[in-house]
Amino acid sequence: MKRYLLGLMGAIFAAMALIVVLSPADAVTATGNAKVQWHVLPIINFTLTPNYYTGYGSVLATFGTQPAPTHGPGAPTTVDFGKTIAGDTYLYKYAAHLHITTNDDNGFLVYGEAAAVLTNGSDSSVYPGQYLYYVPSGASSDSNTGFTPGLPFAQTSGSVSGGNTDAPGSPPTITYTTYPNPVAQSVAANNDFYYDYQFKVPPTATGGNYYLWIVYTVVGQ
């Protein structure tokens, strides 16, 4: 009899355990909070227009009355200073217009760097250093001269691909791991920037056709 009772109790416990194990999982409901964080990258539209206003072109640095601007055959597609003399400084009026619109309420930063060193395409000589400068201008006028204080375009320390010729159809791109100091910034979502360029021709420059790629990068703040 005792053996029968013990067997019956064992069967009951086994059946209960089997019921617990075979119960549907959705019978146990767990609730909790999920914390999700994200950073929304802004959408940026950036239009770069060289030679943006009538009267664009190169002027020899001169005190007093300014000569009429001229330009080389590459304009208006490129900023072409035309004929220059080593050691002289030239101002290129209305060189670049940057038109930027974003959906970033904090505005944006503008970086501008040379993708490579100044190069003489005629004899492949290169001139490390800062020879191209930028000077803020206006939409349709400015009082800049070749002696107006400007700031140099630095040669990038980023990774450059392309742009090793003076063909407009082969532009370079720069991949940054660390951004340099910006050339401009805006706290507004949309803004325009206008620049003249200054070319301080190396005194030791050999004769030939020179080129330099400038790359502007716009990043939301």
Next chain:
Amino acid sequence: MKRFQFLLILAGFVMLALVLAQPVKATIATQQAQIGFTIIVNVTPSPMPSSTGLVYVPEQAPATEGRPSIGSMSARRLTSSLARGFQAENLQFEDDSTLVAQAQVQNPLLVQAEVTPNPKATILYTDVGGTGGNSVTLNQTAGTTVQYACAFTVTVDMTTAWSLEQGLSNDFASGFPGKDLANDTYKNSATPLPTSTPYVVYADDSSEWSLLGSGSTMTTYCVTLTLTVPGTTSEGTYSTNAIFTLFN
């Protein structure tokens, strides 16, 4: 007789013109060459209290609950300005949603020029462009005065009588005048002068340069700069142009 008088008067005018022209000719100097390069000043903010009364005070880290904490912060103690997380319930992500991630946009611009060697590059030159770049860069803290020994040299290579003038084209900025940059310019073979002289600024000083020196032999000048950055100057990069003009 009248013809003779006319010729006599005409000859007199010619002689007078020749006499008057002599001293004028002697004082006219012809510009032979001009060089310029950029002086860039990178200003870092002064650690001292400025005259504007703006003083940087390090922000204290929030205290923890009765015990010190090193490098840790409870999420519950984040202030609203630091906590930028979002909380939501019953999040649903639709299958057809589109995510646009655009970190940066680039545009390149090609700059070109046709360069001809300068036929007068050998009579007036500087060592600034010879070492790469065409600028002298000075890094300095606002509110300080620093001397830069022989920051650059300028050489005149002429064996006829010459004179050399110098100056700055512009001020660095409003509130940062070009005269804050002084020069001690001396012949390379000589010793520095005991004092420095503020540069003449062409834009401020009646469109005039100052005489650096004259001679008739090849001469190299060493230029020691002394820059005083006003304490009120904001952090940033400033520039002006140093101009040297050679006459004979």
